Amino acid sequence: MKNNITMRDIADKLGVSSVTVSKALNDKDGVSDELKQKIKVLAEEMGYRYNALAKSMKEGLSYNIGVIIPERFAGMDHQSFYLNVYQSITRVLESHEYYGILHILNSKDEKQLQLPRIYHEKKVDGFIILGQISKEYIEKIESIELPKVFLDFYDEHADIDSVVTDNFNGAYEMTNYLIQNGHREIGYVGNLYSTSSIQDRFLGYYKSLLEHNLKLNETYILDDRDEHGSYIDIKIPDQMPTAFVCNCDQVAHNLIQKLTKLGINVPDDCSVVSFDNDVYATITSPGLTTVEVDIEEMASHAVNFILAKIKDETKSFGRVLVKGKIVYRNSVKKIG
Amino acid sequence: MKNNITMRDIADKLGVSSVTVSKALNDKDGVSDELKQKIKVLAEEMGYRYNALAKSMKEGLSYNIGVIIPERFAGMDHQSFYLNVYQSITRVLESHEYYGILHILNSKDEKQLQLPRIYHEKKVDGFIILGQISKEYIEKIESIELPKVFLDFYDEHADIDSVVTDNFNGAYEMTNYLIQNGHREIGYVGNLYSTSSIQDRFLGYYKSLLEHNLKLNETYILDDRDEHGSYIDIKIPDQMPTAFVCNCDQVAHNLIQKLTKLGINVPDDCSVVSFDNDVYATITSPGLTTVEVDIEEMASHAVNFILAKIKDETKSFGRVLVKGKIVYRNSVKKIG
DNA sequence: CTGAAAGCGCTTACAG
DNA sequence: CTGAAAGCGCTTACAG
Structure with missing residues (x-):
């Protein structure tokens, strides 16, 4: 480190103490405005860089x-x-x-x-x-x-x-939205034993069903990943709902690819909503109606x-x- | 900071100096193995955590x-x-x-x-x-x-x-590969005035053409982004080549979407290769033959x-x- | 308004 | 093998 200017160097040049330099540079009381100004100018001139490490040491904080x-x-x-x-x-x-x-x-x-x-x-x-x-x-x-x-x-x-x-509320509102659009047979895609957010989203979905007096149909609950979190091939049920709530955009993307292969068109034959609003939301065709995480x-x-x-x-x-x-x-x- | 054990605390408990503790903990010479062992055990017991800041201060390095x-x-x-x-x-x-x-x-x-x-x-x-x-x-x-x-x-x-x-070489090899597969009319997608990597990839593509005595057809050079780097709608030429080298996977994805809309099938009507091997390489259908950056x-x-x-x-x-x-x-x- | 002293927690010569 | 002294670059009381 050659270019290592310290407060002491500035102080020496001005014939003051490093305490005064410290106060000036930190805009603290106890220095005349005149001197403060002088110090700041000189610091700039000398290419002084503050050493945050020293402060850290003193305070026991690393920042x-x-x-x-x-x-x-x-x-x-x-x-x-x-x-x-x-x-x-x-x-x-x-x-x-x-x-x-x-x-x-x-x-x-x-x-x-x-x-x-x-x-x-x-x-x-x-x-x-x-x-x-x-x-x-x-x-x-x-x-x-x-x-x-x-x-x-x-x-x-x-x-x-x-x-x-607020996973619960997001899925709840999403499902409400589907119901407002006339859907009565609504599935959910996500491994309920995988993460708490998948669970909460599921419960929000469930609440919406309950509130609207709709039955939860277990054949409509589809696994999207294994217990290690790796995505698996989604098994499409023989009897299809008219819409799916997916636990995330990527899974919605996977689902739609799968449906498309089976000749099921989204949204004409089946509607899909999801969560995240990440790249998969816009990459997928059609674009996904989804909940954006803030x-x-x-x-x-x-x-x-x-x-x-x-x-x-x-x-x-x-x-x-x-x-x-x-x-x-x-x-x-x-x-x- | 309550739990603030220092080397000195360990030293005091053992009736030695902090210098000795420092040597022991850093596995340096100058401490008997016996004492070193004792110090390490005690440090562990006391829940000692090394303070990297102090070393940083001394050496003038932040790590x-x-x-x-x-x-x-x-x-x-x-x-x-x-x-x-x-x-x-x-x-x-x-x-x-x-x-x-x-x-x-x-x-x-x-x-x-x-x-x-x-x-x-x-x-x-x-x-x-x-x-x-x-x-x-x-x-x-x-x-x-x-x-x-x-x-x-x-x-x-x-x-x-x-x-x-090695953008140049990657694009060069990619283009060679297309030529090996019988392609003679090959386009390039990327704004040549945008980044140096787009330029270098273009030049690698060009070198392959030159080596194989193929003409560079300017109508086959397609812009993918504006001067600010934002992606633009790719203009497909009336006269199509049989293959495109894209400067990155995302652009290949954009291109393929565009072609598909126009009823041009990839790879049956037009082949596409690209760069990066990122998500777009596998998200796109068909999967992209691409150069993976290491x-x-x-x-x-x-x-x-x-x-x-x-x-x-x-x-x-x-x-x-x-x-x-x-x-x-x-x-x-x-x-x- | 200004500064001498002490300290943050280590490490590096150096002396014994 | 062991340790007293000095120093890294600041800041915080405290004294003048």
Whole structure:
């Protein structure tokens, strides 16, 4: 490091103390405006760069937040939805003079309950966990003393702060919309034993059926993935409903491809709605009517929570739901 | 910070000095094996966590690398190809006890030549710039004294280290492949004035034509995007070639959708090959024969270069090409 | 308004 | 093999 100008260098040139330089550069009281101005100008001239590390040392804060994404959510398979969320997170963090350090949690570490090195090296002041992790890993994470926030999933334990989309309500409104369009035989696509968001979306769908006095027909509930989360070939029932609620856009895409192959046209023969409004929503033909997850809002909540918890560790927010927004396209047909 | 155990705390409990603890924990010479063992056990017991910040301060290194992605490459539009690269980068960095800090460079900052705050705060020891930035911003980046590596693009200035896919060779081999399959009328899709990778791929395609004594037909060169990089409606020529080389999978996808609408079947009426092997390669029907960019290899090079330059600032690598690999699917038909 | 002193938690010579 | 001293670059009381 050659170009290493410190506050002391500036102080020496001006014949003042480094304390005064510190105050001036941080716009704190205790320096005359005149001197402050002089110092700022000289700092600029000398190409001074603030050393955030020193402040960190003093305060015991790294000003970094670790963002943990399980590797199965970070790959191509999931359309990097989570990477887009990560991007929003870093943007919000930056506006608070914080930075994100991404940690992809690989399956081996998850199984062996290995915490990321950024934890062991005190490189971060807290963790945002983005995407469902195993029960055991949740417990491991809980055991550490740093603030943490779960994003896009939650655990039955009430004492962990989490930010999730309002899956229940979104699916409920989606199903209502189908019913408004005359549909009475409505199926659901998603493995109910896979993730909590699939479950919640299912329950929202179910509530809408109940409210409208419609029977839940079990042959209309289709599996979309196996227990490891890998997508499987969707089995189309002999007896078809007039519409499907899919748990996500990618699955809707898979479903529509499958239906098309069987000569079933969407939306003419069968309507389809889904969740996420990711690339699959527009890539699919017809475009999908879907619930858009409010990524910005979720990221913003998660960041605000974690920063509040760093400042005051007694703060607690519980489970916070972020409402989605229906985006209308052409995958639903009015019938009846 | 309550649970703040330091080396000194361990030292005090054992009646030794913190120097000895430091040596023991870092497996350095100068401590008896016996004592070293004792120290390690106690550290574990006390829940000691190493403070990387202190080391950073001492050495003047943050052990972070800034990864700059222009925002236009980070959004949905580009299918987060770069976010996947970022993921590989962080993985390689972690294996070197380094961490990545992602900075999405927004268009305003790029225009105003605003350097990221992580630079001004000495939060990073170097930069990997991922994705083409403006000439002016390149100059700005060049002016800073930290090591930097350009990834997936390069500049005419020879003195900047960069890692890029071998676009020229990939397109050349792809076109050869089409010719082997009997094609003689081959088009190219991509705005030649947009990015250097589109240009290089075009030139590889052109070289293959030249080598096989095939004429370059200008009406077969189709624009895919405007000067801002936004995709445009592709204009299909009246006189069609029998095959197209597309500059990327997404554009191939757009092209195929367009052709399909016009009743032109791929690959029966027209073959298509492309670049990237991203989601669009498998989402498109038929699956695309395409060149896969070796993300791992590129990330690994970029990281190794930047770390080498941090250790020894005189190190220089120039422009390094990483070969891609053809993935064969069903978008090419043998003819003639 | 200005500054001397102490400290954040390590590591690097150097001395014993 | 072990440790006292100094220093990395700031900031926070506190004194003048």
